[in-house]
Amino acid sequence: MSTMRDIIVTEVALRDGSHAISHQYTTDQVVRVAKALDQANIPYIEVSHGDGLAGSSLQYGLSRTHEMELIEAAVSVCSRSKIGVLLLPGIGTIKHLNEAAKLGVGMARIATHVTEADVSAQHIARSKELGLVTVGFLMMSHMAPVGKLVEQAKLMESYGADTVYVVDSAGALLPYEVKERIEALKESLHVNVGFHGHNNLSLAMANSLAAIEAGATWIDGSVRCLGAGAGNTQTEVLAAVLDRLGIQTGIDVYKMMDLAEEIVAPILNAPQEINRDSLVLGYAGVYSSFLLHAQRAAKRFGLDSRDILVELGQRKVVGGQEDMIVDLAAEIARRAAHNEALA
Numbered sequence: 001m002s003t004m005r006d007i008i009v010t011e012v013a014l015r016d017g018s019h020a021i022s023h024q025y026t027t028d029q030v031v032r033v034a035k036a037l038d039q040a041n042i043p044y045i046e047v048s049h050g051d052g053l054a055g056s057s058l059q060y061g062l063s064r065t066h067e068m069e070l071i072e073a074a075v076s077v078c079s080r081s082k083i084g085v086l087l088l089p090g091i092g093t094i095k096h097l098n099e100a101a102k103l104g105v106g107m108a109r110i111a112t113h114v115t116e117a118d119v120s121a122q123h124i125a126r127s128k129e130l131g132l133v134t135v136g137f138l139m140m141s142h143m144a145p146v147g148k149l150v151e152q153a154k155l156m157e158s159y160g161a162d163t164v165y166v167v168d169s170a171g172a173l174l175p176y177e178v179k180e181r182i183e184a185l186k187e188s189l190h191v192n193v194g195f196h197g198h199n200n201l202s203l204a205m206a207n208s209l210a211a212i213e214a215g216a217t218w219i220d221g222s223v224r225c226l227g228a229g230a231g232n233t234q235t236e237v238l239a240a241v242l243d244r245l246g247i248q249t250g251i252d253v254y255k256m257m258d259l260a261e262e263i264v265a266p267i268l269n270a271p272q273e274i275n276r277d278s279l280v281l282g283y284a285g286v287y288s289s290f291l292l293h294a295q296r297a298a299k300r301f302g303l304d305s306r307d308i309l310v311e312l313g314q315r316k317v318v319g320g321q322e323d324m325i326v327d328l329a330a331e332i333a334r335r336a337a338h339n340e341a342l343a
């Protein structure tokens with residue numbers, strides 16, 4: 001079946017959503033969600049540990065089920081959708097990419113911090129050799145000025161990426177900032193441009209629309225917002241809004257609504273919402289996937305998690321530095337005890 005699509009939606013609940021449920025997906029859950037997404041005609045479904053291939057570790061959180069088992073299961077139930085994987089060089093390696101390709105994935109997204117695109121060269125090249133749709137994913141895009149972002153995106157393009165994404169990992173970008181970033185990439189690149197939003201400031205949808213207006217054609221969504229922090233742009237809402245705008249995604253809006261309600265909602269420990277902690281992520285520009293780590297550290301040291309998150313933002317801590325969350329919490333607790341002793 002051929003589908004006309006103006007916008008290609010990548011559904012990330014089975015990868016970014018893994019952060020929100022502490023990487024506890026079961027094979028049965030992944031099968032049910034992937035099958036329903038396939039029936040709703042979603043073009044790409046990303047399946048991996050929240051931190052990408054090989055993310056299962058004490059540092060990032062142990063997966064309940066081996067991700068290769070989840071990927072294999074998702075591939076086996078999809079006839080229309082392609083399964084994609086995320087890989088952060090240094091966490092995942094070429095070996096993991098080869099393994100995923102053998103299982104039948106059709107897309108690999110190679111993610112780096114926004115100023116570190118150079119570490120993606122080999123992984124992008126290998127993904128292309130494997131015949132995968134290959135995406136460069138520039139995380140924490142709010143941390144770099146537009147010129148730097150363009151420079152890094154051009155590197156990913158030069159390594160062979162088919163699409164380069166502006167990734168608002170902290171949900172910190174405002175619509176005009178998304179627009180200027182996407183416009184700059186559109187002017188400088190020859191490949192597709194994409195946008196991945198987080199909803200910490202309640203701007204994921206507005207930012208996705210700003211990205212589309214500025215020329216982005218690849219947009220990420222997560223059903224029922226299931227993603228790190230306050231979650232991502234809600235796929236079923238995105239599909240409905242784009243339909244109203246006359247922009248074709250090829251997605252069956254009613255089937256998306258049904259799967260959101262009947263299959264995904266019961267998986268959530270709590271509804272995805274903008275609470276004080278997820279709001280602080282966007283406000284202070286902190287990696288969305290730090291949320292549960294900071295909340296756990298706050299509990300352990302008897303602190304307000306916002307104090308940890310704000311200081312993480314001030315220190316410009318980025319993905320891969322999760323160990324600093326506990327260190328920082330211990331330091332704040334020591335400082336507080338010291339001040340109390342002096343008082």
Ligand SMILES: CC[C@H](O)CC(=O)C(=O)O
Pocket residue numbers: 016050051052111139140167168169170196228288289319
């Ligand atoms: C830790 C990887 C991260 O969750 C990737 C991503 O989705 C983002 O940076 O927003």
Ligand SMILES: [Mn+2]
Pocket residue numbers: 016169196198227228288
């Ligand atoms: Mn994300």
